[in-house]
Each structure stands twice: as C-alpha cells, then as structure tokens.
Amino acid sequence: MSGRVTVAGLGPGATDLVTPEVWAALAEATDVVGYAPYVARITPRSGLRLHGSDNRAELDRAHLALDLAAEGLRVVIVSSGDPGVFAMASALFEALEARTDQQTDIRILPGITAMLAAAARAGAPLGHDFCAINLSDNLKPFALIEQRLRHAARGDFAMGFYNPRSASRPHQFSRVLDILREECGPERMIIFARAVSTLDEALRITTLAEARPEMADMRTVVLVGNAATRRVGNWVYTPRSVEGV
Amino acid sequence: MSGRVTVAGLGPGATDLVTPEVWAALAEATDVVGYAPYVARITPRSGLRLHGSDNRAELDRAHLALDLAAEGLRVVIVSSGDPGVFAMASALFEALEARTDQQTDIRILPGITAMLAAAARAGAPLGHDFCAINLSDNLKPFALIEQRLRHAARGDFAMGFYNPRSASRPHQFSRVLDILREECGPERMIIFARAVSTLDEALRITTLAEARPEMADMRTVVLVGNAATRRVGNWVYTPRSVEGV
Incomplete structure (x- = not known):
C-alpha cells in the first residue's frame, strides 16, 4: 500500500x-503523529508507532508525517477538535507548500470542534450568524485581533474564542474583555466553557460586566452572544429570527 | 423513566x-422527531415511533417533542450537521420560552456541521479566523446579511455560508457574490461544496471572478477564503500566520 497522511x-x-x-x-x-497529550489518547497496539511532540512544533510534526508517508507508511496526525479549526490541517498544507511531494495522498477528517461542543452544553448561543477567532497572538498581531473583534461586534455576530489566555500573555484577554464591553455593552452574555466533555468540564454563564480574565485559561473556549442572546430555563440561546434592521 | 428531549x-x-x-x-x-429527510436516515425498530415533518415546521416540531417528553417519553430531535448551527437547537429553546415546562430534561448533542465537513474536503480554507453566515432571508432582512458580509470581508475573515440559494429567492445569491467581489476583489478563492459525504457530493474550487449563482443550491455550502487563502497541490488552505498589519 502506498503512503498516506x-x-x-x-x-x-x-x-x-x-x-x-x-x-x-x-x-x-x-x-x-501529534501533540503529546492528543497522542496519549490513542490506545497502543502492535504495529502502531506513536510519535508525540511538543506544543508549537506543528510544522516539524507535519514534515515528519509527510516524510513517513514518503516511505510508504499510513500516518494519522491527530488533532483535538476539528483539524481545520486552529489545528493541524493548515500546518500540514504549510509544510506541503515547501516540499516537492505535493501529490502525497492526504485526507482531512472532520471532528467536533470545541466551540460547538461548548455551545451544545450551554444551549444554542451560536444559533445565529457567528465568528470564530483565535485570540492567541503567537501567529498574528494583536492589532488584527482587535480589528476583528470590532467588526464581529458591529456586525452583531455571536462569537467563539479559542486560546483566550495563556501564562505567556496574561493581560491580553483583559484587553479583549474591555473591547467587547465597549462594543457590546455590559449586559451581553458570555460563556466560559472549560475542557468540555472531559472530567474537568466546567461551564460558567455570566455577562460582560461580571466577566473576569481569570475565568479563562488555555483549556477554555469563550462564547459571546449577539444582542438577542438570552436565557430560557437553565439554558442560553440565540434566536433564529431578527426583526427588520 | 422521566421524559427527555x-x-x-x-x-x-x-x-x-x-x-x-x-x-x-x-x-x-x-x-x-425531525424534518422528514433526516428522520428517513433513522433505521426503524420496534418501540420507536418516527415523526417526520415538513421543512419550516421547526417550532411545531419542537413543541411536539416537548409534549411527548411531558408524557414521559424519550424524544430525539434529529438535525442535520450540528444542531446549534442554523438548525433545531435554537428552535427548541424558542419553543421552550413560550411554555411552562422549562425544567424539561434537555440535552444538545453536537455533530459535524456542513461547513467543517466541506472545509475538510477542500483542505483547510477555514484554517484562520472565520465567520458563519446563513444567507437565507426567511428569518432576517437582507440588509442585515449585507451588513454582516461587509464586516466579515473588512475584518478579513474567511467565511462559510449556509442556505446560499433557493428556488424562492434565486437572485439574492447573485447580489451576495457582487458584494463579495466589491469587498474582496476578483481573485479571492471560493469553494462550492454540495452534499458533502453523500453520493451526490461535488466540490468546485474557483475565484469570485469566475463564480456564478448557479454553482450553488440549497444542498451547497459555500466557503470563501481570506486574503491569504491559496492553493497547494490539489488543496486550498488558509495559513495560520499573518504578518504585522
């Protein structure tokens, strides 16, 4: 059998x-092949080699996978959530762009992305038009993050944020909350969904007025409603309908 | 056992x-309970009642499910894709808002949404920040759709569009393409992904200059790249990195 990624x-x-x-x-x-904590989710078996690597080693990981496929091996790069949402699929194509083996047999298999798993736990906060934004400025300037936040707010999109806060940039999410309060007002609903579907799952539903940066860490996905998002029973949802604007 | 939706x-x-x-x-x-074509995907078995209904009967369907749960039954509302993305979860909470049984046992189970299944087939066109917009104006004015398209474009988001075109509004998607050409220029990549993962699957990758309204129907999800989205081999991807803006 020929190689595949x-x-x-x-x-x-x-x-x-x-x-x-x-x-x-x-x-x-x-x-x-994958970030070590994701590879650790795979049950070992005879004939399967596991290659765990560090965070931020995405391009190295992608090249390793392509090198193994070139040897005729059947490689799976594991990604959390959906590989196309702030995960390994783009890194693989970035690596591919720099190589000569661009006809490698590649498949991308979708998965449940954290934002939608979190939304399901809270109700239907993304039930109308929404944006997904990666708040990490490792790979883009914070000025672009701010610009996108303002466009998302002014278009009255609901929002889902990945990588809201890390030890290396503790103050930035505070600035994000300030921008959101300025654009959306204090009563806008915000949901902090940590480690959804794991034993560490925790869900906190509050408003921008009450939101604090410490409510998020790197295992948290943050969802912000649009102007119509509201509670019903124990749930948060965004209606499907909008009156004339 | 008590009832549940x-x-x-x-x-x-x-x-x-x-x-x-x-x-x-x-x-x-x-x-x-569900739209008849989705209910038709469920294998009949003894003890399972199937309640298929027409399109646009979302609120009736939600009330039926809640009525059955109130009788102690275990009801599953089936939704295509992910129930929280332009699907039945919001309709259920809208129905719940009008009722007194707001403590009904409810669970929302996420699924693979069409936009992400389509992105996986094309490569990683949504590999950076992106927006999801429902182009149907059944439940919102077209002016709001236009406003959101312009904010999404000016924020340089990649975009995923649901319900781009139907027999009842054939001209509107033509207007959407005009707005996108105006905001993003003719060379921007666009992907028409029809009926992904079914026997009718068809994928077309082109540019806004070449895009025609007839390339979409109600079974199509449309993806538009951001300014950096490009081809590598047979794939389309959006890089993870953005230089200083």
Whole structure:
C-alpha cells in the first residue's frame, strides 16, 4: 500500500465524540503523529508507532508525517477538535507548500470542534450568524485581533474564542474583555466553557460586566452572544429570527 | 423513566460521521422527531415511533417533542450537521420560552456541521479566523446579511455560508457574490461544496471572478477564503500566520 497522511479530529475530549471515520483511520494506521497529550489518547497496539511532540512544533510534526508517508507508511496526525479549526490541517498544507511531494495522498477528517461542543452544553448561543477567532497572538498581531473583534461586534455576530489566555500573555484577554464591553455593552452574555466533555468540564454563564480574565485559561473556549442572546430555563440561546434592521 | 428531549446532530450525511454519542441517544429513544429527510436516515425498530415533518415546521416540531417528553417519553430531535448551527437547537429553546415546562430534561448533542465537513474536503480554507453566515432571508432582512458580509470581508475573515440559494429567492445569491467581489476583489478563492459525504457530493474550487449563482443550491455550502487563502497541490488552505498589519 502506498503512503498516506490523514489528519483526524479527535473532538473535544470524550471518546463518544470521536467519529467512526476517525476510528477507522486509526485502526489502519502504522504511525500516529501529534501533540503529546492528543497522542496519549490513542490506545497502543502492535504495529502502531506513536510519535508525540511538543506544543508549537506543528510544522516539524507535519514534515515528519509527510516524510513517513514518503516511505510508504499510513500516518494519522491527530488533532483535538476539528483539524481545520486552529489545528493541524493548515500546518500540514504549510509544510506541503515547501516540499516537492505535493501529490502525497492526504485526507482531512472532520471532528467536533470545541466551540460547538461548548455551545451544545450551554444551549444554542451560536444559533445565529457567528465568528470564530483565535485570540492567541503567537501567529498574528494583536492589532488584527482587535480589528476583528470590532467588526464581529458591529456586525452583531455571536462569537467563539479559542486560546483566550495563556501564562505567556496574561493581560491580553483583559484587553479583549474591555473591547467587547465597549462594543457590546455590559449586559451581553458570555460563556466560559472549560475542557468540555472531559472530567474537568466546567461551564460558567455570566455577562460582560461580571466577566473576569481569570475565568479563562488555555483549556477554555469563550462564547459571546449577539444582542438577542438570552436565557430560557437553565439554558442560553440565540434566536433564529431578527426583526427588520 | 422521566421524559427527555435530546437534540442530536446527524452530521452532513455519511453514517461514519455520526458520533457514538448520537447513536446511543437514538438507541434509547422512544420517539424521533425531525424534518422528514433526516428522520428517513433513522433505521426503524420496534418501540420507536418516527415523526417526520415538513421543512419550516421547526417550532411545531419542537413543541411536539416537548409534549411527548411531558408524557414521559424519550424524544430525539434529529438535525442535520450540528444542531446549534442554523438548525433545531435554537428552535427548541424558542419553543421552550413560550411554555411552562422549562425544567424539561434537555440535552444538545453536537455533530459535524456542513461547513467543517466541506472545509475538510477542500483542505483547510477555514484554517484562520472565520465567520458563519446563513444567507437565507426567511428569518432576517437582507440588509442585515449585507451588513454582516461587509464586516466579515473588512475584518478579513474567511467565511462559510449556509442556505446560499433557493428556488424562492434565486437572485439574492447573485447580489451576495457582487458584494463579495466589491469587498474582496476578483481573485479571492471560493469553494462550492454540495452534499458533502453523500453520493451526490461535488466540490468546485474557483475565484469570485469566475463564480456564478448557479454553482450553488440549497444542498451547497459555500466557503470563501481570506486574503491569504491559496492553493497547494490539489488543496486550498488558509495559513495560520499573518504578518504585522
């Protein structure tokens, strides 16, 4: 069999949120490549080599996978959530762009992305038009993040934020909350969803007025409603309808 | 056992894109409620009642599910894709808001939404910040759609569009393409992904200059790249990095 690279989304954490398509790819893999905590989710078996690597080593990981495929191996790059949402799929194509083996057999297998798993736990806060923004400024300037936040707010999109806060940039999320309060007002609903579908899951529903930077860490996805987002019972939802503007 | 309503995402079409969590909910259901083509995806079995209904009957469907749960039944509302993305979860909470049984046991189970399944087939066109917009003006004015398109473009978001075109509003998507050409220029990449993961799947990758309204129908999800989105090999991807703005 000729080599192949499959990028597979493992979903947010729970085993029963991994699709059968992804299980099938793992069952026929010779090699699994990925950030070590994701690789640790794969059950070892004879004939399967596990290659865990550090965070921020995305391009190295992608080149390793392509090198192994060039040797005829069946490689699965595991990604949390969906591989196309702030995860390994773009890194693989960036690596591919720098190589001559651009005809490598590649498949991208979708997964449940953290933002949608979090939304499901809270109700339907993304039930109308929404934006997804990665708040990390590792790979883009904070000025662009601010510009996108303002456009998202002025378009009255609901929002989902990935990587809201890390030890290396503790103050930036505070600035994000200030921008949101300025654009959306203090009563806008905000949801902090940590480690959804794992044993560490925690959900906090509050308003921008009450939101504090410490409510988020790197395992948290943050959702912000649009102007119509509201509570019903224990739930938060965004209506499907908008009156004339 | 007391009654319950579960809203379950069946994914874009393929059986192997349905999560084990959703299969488990269907296995213990007494009643399945949904738009008839989605209910038709459920294998009949003894003890399971199937309630298929017409399109645009979302609120009726939600009330039926809540009525059945009030009788002690275990109801699954089936939704295509993810129930929280332009699907049945918001309709259920809208129905709930008008009722007194707001403490009904409700669960929302995420699924693979069409936009992310389509992105996976094309490569990683949503690999950076992106927006999801429902282009149907059944429940919102077209002026709001236009406003959101312009904010999404000016924020340089990649975009995913649901319900781009229907027989009842054939001209509107032409206007959407005009707005996008005006904001993003003719060379911007656009992807028409029809019925992804079904036998009718068709993918067309082109530019805004070449895009024609007839390339989309109601089974199509449309993806538009950001300014950096480009081809590599047979794929389309959006890089993770942005230089200083």
